[in-house]
Amino acid sequence: MREFPIYVPLDGDxxxxxxxxxxxxxxxxxxxLQGLGSGRSHRxxxxxxxxxxLADRGIASVRMDYREMGDSTGLISGTLNDPPVEExxxxxxxxxxxxxxxxxxxxxxxxxxxxxxxxxxxxxxxEAVGVIVTDNPQNYVGRAREAAMHASKAKRLARKIExxxxxxxxxxxxxxxxxxxxxxEIPATLGVHPMLLMYVGPERFARPLQVDATAxxxxxxxxxxxxxxxxxxxxxxxxxxxxxxxxELLDRVVRWLDDEVPWRVSVGERKQTA
Amino acid sequence: MTYRQDVRSDxxxxxxxxxxxxxxxxxxxDPVRGYEERFVMPTLxxxxxxxxxxxxxxxxxxIGWVICHSFGLEQVYLRTMEAAFARAMASAGFPSVRIHxxxxxxxxxxxxxxxxxxxxxxxxxxxxxxxxxxxxxxxxLAGPRFGASVAAIVAARRGASGLIMWDPVVSGKRFLDAMQxxxxxxxxxxxxxxxxxxxxxxxxxxxxxLQGIPLNDRASKEIAALHLTxxxxxxxxxxxxxxxxxxxxxxxxVRRLLSAFREGGGSVDFEHVPPGAKQRPFGGPxxxxxxxxxxxxxxxxxxxxxxxxxxxxxxxxxxxxxxxxEESE
Numbered sequence: 001m002r003e004f005p006i007y008v009p010l011d012g013d014x015x016x017x018x019x020x021x022x023x024x025x026x027x028x029x030x031x032x033l034q035g036l037g038s039g040r041s042h043r044x045x046x047x048x049x050x051x052x053x054l055a056d057r058g059i060a061s062v063r064m065d066y067r068e069m070g071d072s073t074g075l076i077s078g079t080l081n082d083p084p085v086e087e088x089x090x091x092x093x094x095x096x097x098x099x100x101x102x103x104x105x106x107x108x109x110x111x112x113x114x115x116x117x118x119x120x121x122x123x124x125x126x127e128a129v130g131v132i133v134t135d136n137p138q139n140y141v142g143r144a145r146e147a148a149m150h151a152s153k154a155k156r157l158a159r160k161i162e163x164x165x166x167x168x169x170x171x172x173x174x175x176x177x178x179x180x181x182x183x184x185e186i187p188a189t190l191g192v193h194p195m196l197l198m199y200v201g202p203e204r205f206a207r208p209l210q211v212d213a214t215a216x217x218x219x220x221x222x223x224x225x226x227x228x229x230x231x232x233x234x235x236x237x238x239x240x241x242x243x244x245x246x247x248e249l250l251d252r253v254v255r256w257l258d259d260e261v262p263w264r265v266s267v268g269e270r271k272q273t274a
Numbered sequence: 275m276t277y278r279q280d281v282r283s284d285x286x287x288x289x290x291x292x293x294x295x296x297x298x299x300x301x302x303x304d305p306v307r308g309y310e311e312r313f314v315m316p317t318l319x320x321x322x323x324x325x326x327x328x329x330x331x332x333x334x335x336x337i338g339w340v341i342c343h344s345f346g347l348e349q350v351y352l353r354t355m356e357a358a359f360a361r362a363m364a365s366a367g368f369p370s371v372r373i374h375x376x377x378x379x380x381x382x383x384x385x386x387x388x389x390x391x392x393x394x395x396x397x398x399x400x401x402x403x404x405x406x407x408x409x410x411x412x413x414x415l416a417g418p419r420f421g422a423s424v425a426a427i428v429a430a431r432r433g434a435s436g437l438i439m440w441d442p443v444v445s446g447k448r449f450l451d452a453m454q455x456x457x458x459x460x461x462x463x464x465x466x467x468x469x470x471x472x473x474x475x476x477x478x479x480x481x482x483x484l485q486g487i488p489l490n491d492r493a494s495k496e497i498a499a500l501h502l503t504x505x506x507x508x509x510x511x512x513x514x515x516x517x518x519x520x521x522x523x524x525x526x527x528v529r530r531l532l533s534a535f536r537e538g539g540g541s542v543d544f545e546h547v548p549p550g551a552k553q554r555p556f557g558g559p560x561x562x563x564x565x566x567x568x569x570x571x572x573x574x575x576x577x578x579x580x581x582x583x584x585x586x587x588x589x590x591x592x593x594x595x596x597x598x599x600e601e602s603e
Binding site for chain 1: 290295296318350353354383457481483484487559563
């Protein structure tokens with residue numbers, strides 16, 4: 001394994017990143033995206049550890065500091081609803097160019113998860129996208145509403161979502177289950193790219209999320225090969241991951257990338273070689 | 275300690291990686307602020323890591339600085355301040371190095387956790403890195419919170435000329451107690467069942483979990499035994515202690531620390547900075563989320579203030595001669 005720490009120039013700023021490459025030609029590359037507030041290694045060195053594990057499995061990676069975070073310069077440009085897609089894409093472009101690859105996979109949590117979905121849309125032929133949800137899923141209702149407010153046909157969509165939220169609240173009063181209003185990029189990405197959707201948090205939120213995720217997958221007729229929904233039950237909220245949860249999360253993300261992502265690029269290369 | 279020392283190699287990957295492209299991006303110059311920054315990949319404490327050298331574009335002053343990061347999640351929350359400090363210091367003529375020690379950031383992963391001794395060993399090696407990479411004649415150490423304590427210990431051991439401490443941890447035991455309380459509070463937020471009381475540090479035979487950070491018995495005892503006042507007697511250089519407090523005077527801990535420095539012959543100044551109105555504790559999370567999905571950095575103003583005080587103090591302590599452009603004593 002070899003690592004290359006770099007500064008990617010972008011509009012007068014410099015985005016710090018680390019490109020990690022295996023000792024043999026990589027099967028593909030993954031961009032690892034953390035939430036707002038953490039540096040490129042994520043908390044608990046999760047992305048550094050993932051990068052090393054992936055390199056052992058022949059997968060290259062790039063991890064980065066968002067503007068103003070860690071070693072990057074500039075001022076923060078992203079929000080939970082509007083992640084810093086431009087700077088992520090620029091770092092990915094440099095990584096792909098250095099490795100002579102046409103595209104990559106993207107994995108992120110919190111804001112990085114939403115960024116991963118947007119980046120996958122921008123890349124078009126993204127290898128795969130992984131989203132790690134670490135918040136109370138009900139919070140995504142508010143975020144979906146906020147996103148809808150900014151969407152085209154905003155008012156109509158917002159009213160529609162408001163009605164569904166109200167219905168959900170009534171339903172919750174009767175059945176203690178508010179249907180999740182997914183952030184728009186999740187249903188839009190289902191079936192388009194292989195997806196890992198992982199929830200990490202208390203069991204009381206995991207159960208309803210499982211129900212709603214299953215319903216969403218059925219309603220969108222997403223093939224089983226295109227979606228892996230996983231939960232890791234942890235007695236903690238948000239990002240304070242206990243040690244055993246870190247190990248589990250790392251293992252699952254690495255195994256998904258290693259075993260389940262088809263890595264079309266490497267398959268194509270193998271065919272050419274044969 | 276067990277870590278994967280071999281995870282970073284200088285393997286020849288030139289056949290499938292554009293090494294020239296990536297190498298060309300390992301540094302950048304900021305001509306407006308007058309500094310250059312570059313990544314290096316040293317071995318610190320026996321493990322490969324990534325460090326950052328920041329140097330002035332013009333003449334350097336004779337002293338360079340090693341920035342020591344804090345412990346646990348504080349390292350994550352204060353990393354951005356370290357970079358801002360390094361760049362402000364370089365603009366003022368001071369080279370510096372900042373590191374990811376073992377167990378942090380891009381450093382080697384240490385499953386059983388790290389402690390005071392690994393922080394100190396990594397900082398000692400970073401001093402050698404600074405001397406080798408920048409050629410400065412004198413060394414200074416700087417750090418926030420636990421990093422300030424590490425900086426003081428290394429400064430005393432290595433005969434450093436300068437020391438900058440932001441809100442130093444004077445009592446290791448109180449620092450650990452506070453971290454344990456924070457761990458318990460964090461876990462309460464997500465509990466489906468009644469929370470268990472925190473495990474006493476003294477009976478830990480495997481790493482305990484401090485907000486997701488492993489800490490083994492040896493390291494916890496080591497940190498709990500830290501009395502910074504006992505460690506700094508041999509520091510004979512110039513120092514600055516900045517305390518974050520609403521009161522204009524030093525806390526009892528800091529007063530004892532200042533006395534210890536002065537008894538040892540060090541010349542240490544004290545300044546205090548008031549915290550912001552809605553600010554989280556220094557060393558805690560910087561960002562506070564708003565309902566509209568934006569996040570506000572509640573630490574930016576305080577950290578800017580701390581950096582400004584430190585840079586101003588360093589400029590006064592190591593002035594540049596107006597005639598020759600060289601440092602005058």
